[in-house]
Amino acid sequence: MLDAEPSIYSLIVLVLLSVAQAVSLVSKGRLATPASLPVLWGLFLALAVSEWISFIAALWILAIISFCALREYLSLVDIRLEDRWGILFSYFSIPFMFYLIQIDWYGFFIVAIPVYAFLLMPVCVALGGRSRGIVFSVGALDFGLFFYVSCMGHLCYLAFFSERIAMLMIATVAAADLIHRALRNRPRALRVPLQVVVACVLFTGLAEWSAIPLNHSFALGIIIPLLVCLGRFTLKQIEDDLGIRADRLQPGRGRTIDALKSYLFIAPIVFHYLRWFLKWGAL
Amino acid sequence: MGRPLINTLRIALHLLIIRPLLRLLFGVNVVGRENLDGVDRFIMAANHNSHLDIFLLLSALPPGKTAKTHPVAARDYFEKPAWLFGIVQFLLRPIWVDRNNSGLAAIKEMQRRLDDGCSIIIFPEGTRGQAGELQDFRGGVGLIARQNPDIPVVPVYLEGPERAFPKDAAFPLPLWNHITIGPPQLIRGKSREITSALYRHLKTLADEEQAYRQRRQPEPHRPFVAAVIGIDGSGKSTLSRRVIGCFKGESCFVGDGLELFTNGEPHDAQPLTINEVRKWMGRQAKSAKNLARYKMRKLAELLLRDRLLSEVERWYRPDHIFMDGSPLLNMTAWAMLFHEEFFNAEVCSKALDILSGKDDRLKKDPIFEQFPELKALRKLNLNHLHLPDAVIFLDVDPEVSMQRIASRGEAVQAHENTEKLTKLRAAYHLVCDVLEQSRPVCRLSGDKSLEQLTQEAAAFIKKVGSGVDETD
Structure with missing residues (x-):
């Protein structure tokens, strides 16, 4: 919406990621690639499609990623037999949310999950007819809806405003993750400043390309790595409880949601930062 | 003379429609697929919790084996209505067991299919059990394994179908399914011993799968x-x-x-x-x-x-x-x-x-x-x-x-x-x-x-x- 013309960067990154993905498929796991590669590839595919082909197609690719993440989360969480209507409702909220983005109805999009879904979903769960354990069920489904549908929707809306800033955000988070992985055994006092420096360089260096004023680029470069750190700390504990372990990240056992966690934690914050300070919503 | 055509149609249906549908909608993760490499005929024994089980098992097999593998199914359950029986008969060509009568006829039929070079899938629990719990095994799997000491028995544990489409549910839900194919077993001995050995194998697989599951606090029970x-x-x-x-x-x-x-x-x-x-x-x-x-x-x-x-x-x-x-x-x-x-x-x-x-x-x-x-x-x-x-x-x-x-x-x-x-x-x-x-x-x-x-x-x-x- 804000970008004048499609940028070549998205294609370059997509090609690089596709090559890595192809190598990992052809080598059948002998060449170890990060477990988060498919998700990163999916996100960049959506952004490249959005820039070069159509935003609507990209939107539904992101909806599919959202569905995969929610499905994986619901497969891991301990649900009762009686929650099935609630789960069905949660799945149906995905196309609804993404349709709201497609027609650019921001007012409804922003309240759809926290107001309507959070009120209607418990009704569906209560239809199951057993009160014992319903609080935990509603809580678990609420988190799933919020994180894997609402936050994913924010990511999509961010791409709707500007694919470039979405791409920049994803690249920054990926870089922060990479630094975290590479320097896992080093103290945090070394890791976090390095992540901040890399993010600031990325954002300020590309400020002209992303069309964000220099001071806000700088601020985002500081905020994003710190929040990635916070998000990882929070989601790590949730993943522990869900039984997701870094050494067995199989499909359906946390590979998707583990890869998505940092992007989803950041997306609403960056989105609302830009809406508030750059007045994007008024456009 | 229409036989090959029907066979091709069946294989196409399995490979081109059911398999992609299962993967896209439900998510299928097969662990230990290499355990079936080089195994020509086998008796697959799996736990049974859902109607999805048989389709998941067939989708985990190498494509060439899909049409040559037959499940054992209860005739009284699928007999009525007739269209259901027809669909099941066409898709799966099961070995029918009459639960009201002696199972000897079914054992003979299993033996015939194995002699034809086919493999069989059997659910030793006999029926769909409680979600996530392994029931006691019936004796049939032991009998057929004892008669064929050179055909390996493959224990398979299915996790997920009991949540994706449980026994009493009105509709299936998109949730992941994990199929763990255990190493093929050549178990010798009396049929009872074979059955209990198989139970232990499946129990081990089940315990490994269950170990990391999220569990809520058990409901308090105060007498x-x-x-x-x-x-x-x-x-x-x-x-x-x-x-x-x-x-x-x-x-x-x-x-x-x-x-x-x-x-x-x-x-x-x-x-x-x-x-x-x-x-x-x-x-x-x-x-x-x-x-x-x-x-x-x-x-x-x-x-x-x-x-x-x-x-x-x-x-x-x-x-x-x-x-x-x-x-x-x-x-x-x-x-x-x-x-x-x-x-x-x-x-x-x-x-x-x-x-x-x-x-x-x-x-x-x-x-x-x-x-x-x-x-x-x-x-x-x-x-x-x-x-x-x-x-x-x-x-x-x-x-x-x-x-x-x-x-x-x-x-x-x-x-x-x-x-x-x-x-x-x-x-x-x-x-x-x-x-x-x-x-x-x-x-x-x-x-x-x-x-x-x-x-x-x-x-x-x-x-x-x-x-x-x-x-x-």
């Missing part, structure tokens, strides 16, 4: 504990057993022995080690020559009995527990025999509070000087005894109970004489007086007939028990 107290020979245990007969659900009687009842009918239970220890201690107490020796042994027995109550709650999870005496109340009443001079209502109330761990404020109280046992128990942190939810006091004249004890023909215990029992009876009355302020207590006079007593006691428990359920 209703009723204690029947009274002096020796008052017929407490007889009354308890009769009262249990009036109750539905799982009941447990904790007396000299440990007895389990379902809907009033006795049944066997896994023995508890602590109960054996307690019984031994009880025998030691009974054979004690004098009161001083009796005291320590009885005390140990009572503490073990209280511990046993926790174990019973934990392992048997009954709805009602009936106790012949209550460790807490017995201990309090027994204080009367040893320190008669200090025993009154106030002391009794304090003792109950201390022993049930209610009152920690009583640090320096004269009661600890009067009853050093209390001090010792508290020091040892043994002062958290169970206070029963309801108490029935069976009040019997000591003369009558002495006659009953004599008629048992057992050795008379140290305290079993009219004088001591009279004191004990008074002590129980006092305990009941104190208890009545906080718990429902029912005093029954022992000179009534057993029928009448049972009715009154059962009515009392039902009244009190329903009140407890409501407040919970």
Whole structure:
């Protein structure tokens, strides 16, 4: 919406990621690639499609990623037999949310999950007819809806405003993750400043390309790595409880949601930062 | 002549429609696919929780084997309506088992298919079981494996279909399914041994899969504990057993022995080690020559009995527990025999509070000087005894109970004489007086007939028990 013309960067990154993905498929796991590669590839595919082909197609690719993440989360969480209507409702909220983005109805999009879904979903769960354990069920489904549908929707809306800033955000988070992985055994006092420096360089260096004023680029470069750190700390504990372990990240056992966690934690914050300070919503 | 065409159609349907649909909608993760490499024919044994199971198993096979693998299915389940039977017959070409008749025909059919070079899929549980629980295996898989010692049996554990499409669900939900293919087994021996070996293999796979699952706290289960107290020979245990007969659900009687009842009918239970220890201690107490020796042994027995109550709650999870005496109340009443001079209502109330761990404020109280046992128990942190939810006091004249004890023909215990029992009876009355302020207590006079007593006691428990359920 804000970008004048499609940028070549998205294609370059997509090609690089596709090559890595192809190598990992052809080598059948002998060449170890990060477990988060498919998700990163999916996100960049959506952004490249959005820039070069159509935003609507990209939107539904992101909806599919959202569905995969929610499905994986619901497969891991301990649900009762009686929650099935609630789960069905949660799945149906995905196309609804993404349709709201497609027609650019921001007012409804922003309240759809926290107001309507959070009120209607418990009704569906209560239809199951057993009160014992319903609080935990509603809580678990609420988190799933919020994180894997609402936050994913924010990511999509961010791409709707500007694919470039979405791409920049994803690249920054990926870089922060990479630094975290590479320097896992080093103290945090070394890791976090390095992540901040890399993010600031990325954002300020590309400020002209992303069309964000220099001071806000700088601020985002500081905020994003710190929040990635916070998000990882929070989601790590949730993943522990869900039984997701870094050494067995199989499909359906946390590979998707583990890869998505940092992007989803950041997306609403960056989105609302830009809406508030750059007045994007008024456009 | 239409055979090859139908076959091609079937394979195309499986590979081009069912397989992608399962992967896209539900998500299929196959672990251990390499275990099937180089295996020509096999007998696949999997757990069975859902209608999705068979399609998931077929989708995990190498494409070439899809059409040459046949499941074993129950004819009576799929027979009606006819269109369902037709679809199942076309898609899967199962080996039909008639569950109402002998399975020999099915075994013969399985053998025929194996001889044709086909593989079979069998669900040894026989039917779709409870979600996530492995049921006992039927014998058929052992029979067919014994007849074909050179065909490997492949144990497969399916996790996920019990959530994606459980037994009683109206619709399937998109949730991940994990198929763990275990290493092929060549098991030799009797068919029963093969079946149990296979069960162990599948159980191992199941335990590995379940180990990291998220689990909620189990639902709290608190049984209703009723204690029947009274002096020796008052017929407490007889009354308890009769009262249990009036109750539905799982009941447990904790007396000299440990007895389990379902809907009033006795049944066997896994023995508890602590109960054996307690019984031994009880025998030691009974054979004690004098009161001083009796005291320590009885005390140990009572503490073990209280511990046993926790174990019973934990392992048997009954709805009602009936106790012949209550460790807490017995201990309090027994204080009367040893320190008669200090025993009154106030002391009794304090003792109950201390022993049930209610009152920690009583640090320096004269009661600890009067009853050093209390001090010792508290020091040892043994002062958290169970206070029963309801108490029935069976009040019997000591003369009558002495006659009953004599008629048992057992050795008379140290305290079993009219004088001591009279004191004990008074002590129980006092305990009941104190208890009545906080718990429902029912005093029954022992000179009534057993029928009448049972009715009154059962009515009392039902009244009190329903009140407890409501407040919970």
